[in-house]
Amino acid sequence: MLENFTHRRIETSEAVINLRHAGNGPPVLLLHGHPQTHAMWHRVAPRLAEDYTVVCADLRGYGDSSKPPTTSDHEPYSKRAMARDMVEVMRSLGFERFAVVGHDRGGRCAYRMALDHPTRIMALSVLDILPTYEHFRRTDMAFAMGYWHWFFLAQPHPIPETLISADPDTFYLRRGRDLFDAEALSEYRRCYSDPRTINAMCEDYRAGATIDMRLDEADLKAGRRITCPVLALWGLRNGLERWYDVPAVWRDWADHVEGQGIDCGHYIAEEAPEETLSALQPFLVKAFDADRSHASDTQR
Template sequence: MDRTVPGFEYRRTRVDEGVELNVAVGGSGPPVVLLHGFPQTHLMWRHVAADLAADHTVICPDLRGYGDSDKPREQGPDTYSKRTMAADVVALARSLGHERFALAGHDRGALVAFRAGLDHPAAITHLACLDVLPTLDMWEVLHGTTAAAGFHLYLMAQPPGLPETMIGASADAFFSHFLDGWTGDPEALPADIRDTYLEASRNAVPSIVADYRASAGIDVEHDRADRAAGRRLTMPVSVLQQDWGAALGYEAAALWGAWAADLEHTTVSCGHFMAEEAPADIVKALRDLLARSPERNG
């Protein structure tokens, strides 16, 4: 089973004590880092990465705890906090010789990208977040029976033990639920890719749960502290999302606008796995973002 992006070179890069990331690197030019979501690996970017590599250095890691990257045991809330995972990304880029880079993330990767933008503004030239809300806002808009759509968020928020046992007992059924239910175009996830995602997730249950557990605890604390301090994203930001706001009772553009001074917010019509379902649209959005001046906000 091929787990590579054609034409990309693979390496393992140390980003923290005892933590190495599996990373694919291709192309040449200004650097762009692409972060995957759940329940996927860096392969979700395969179409987009191939296009951007024509004139950019494209860096596609598996996040800590996912894919073929290291999966440190959860020692506490910091192990899989988005602050820690964002520091991984900055360390990875620097190890490859890039002090400043554009950053795009989908789903979980978008939460890591969001945190990197807040914690490392000098390093991030442009930021794109695909189909997610900032962690604090997400928890605030979920309520009542509509929150049932996010049942996995509540399950994996539980203390260590129960969620790992329940998910591990039927891992393929659990992860298939999202791969099948969140896509608007099943053909966008060919059988070999889908099987790769299932295998990778099956082998990473404890670390995936730890990632989600952090988002119900320490990540909320970090977002709340930044909101209270008035911290905002200062680089050009593009957000692409499905239109879930009407069902859940929120206005996504307004929520994102509270965090980003220079925001382009776009509603898309495809399913959740948009980099695979509508890669041409995502490439255009990213190229439009990269064309915006990172200096116009001072």
């Protein structure tokens, strides 16, 4: 997939990140969700690459990126650690500033990047998520039943790993099997069948329930905000809008928020690529134009 993209493996100070990139123009980093890989962007990335330099990367622990050893506090799988990887990756490719689009777990890495590295991120789009802290602090019966896998995957090693490894397909494809392109599905299955990846993905969720939660809470209490433009997209058939006013929640975290629901489920870029592009493209144009204008004014 993404056959016209150049394949690279970039060694950062903490991990080796697998990626593909293509195109010319302003840089846009695309980050995938769970339990996917960078292949999830195959219906969106080629179109964006007509106008941008597009980088599709596997998060640490996922796909063909490395799986660093964990620690008792799960920091190596925190979104802060994943964000450090991606800032180094983009710098290695020659980009000090860039836009980032993240779906699901990739969106959590993306907004953490915008908080921790505000001078690097000039636009942020998050697909079908809210900040991790908001989910946990608002948890009720509906959320716990709908997002039960958050609590299952965060259980101590090796409970979830052992159960998932017995039948990865049943766990990972309990929803969405018919939504994926056959080649993308084959790629996901290849990767999530690896016991090392299963363990790393559990560590991602353990980090979410511990260090990620604490980092979010500290930022909110300290008044740290996302200063770049934010575009929030969500699947109208996935339930997020039933429980939350999505743009309003993001406005508690960011200064400039716009958003819209898309008539699809959770896997927005794969279920509704045209609608995803229709929302992303004008947002990116406006964000890059504003960034160029600001840079020009600063230089005067």
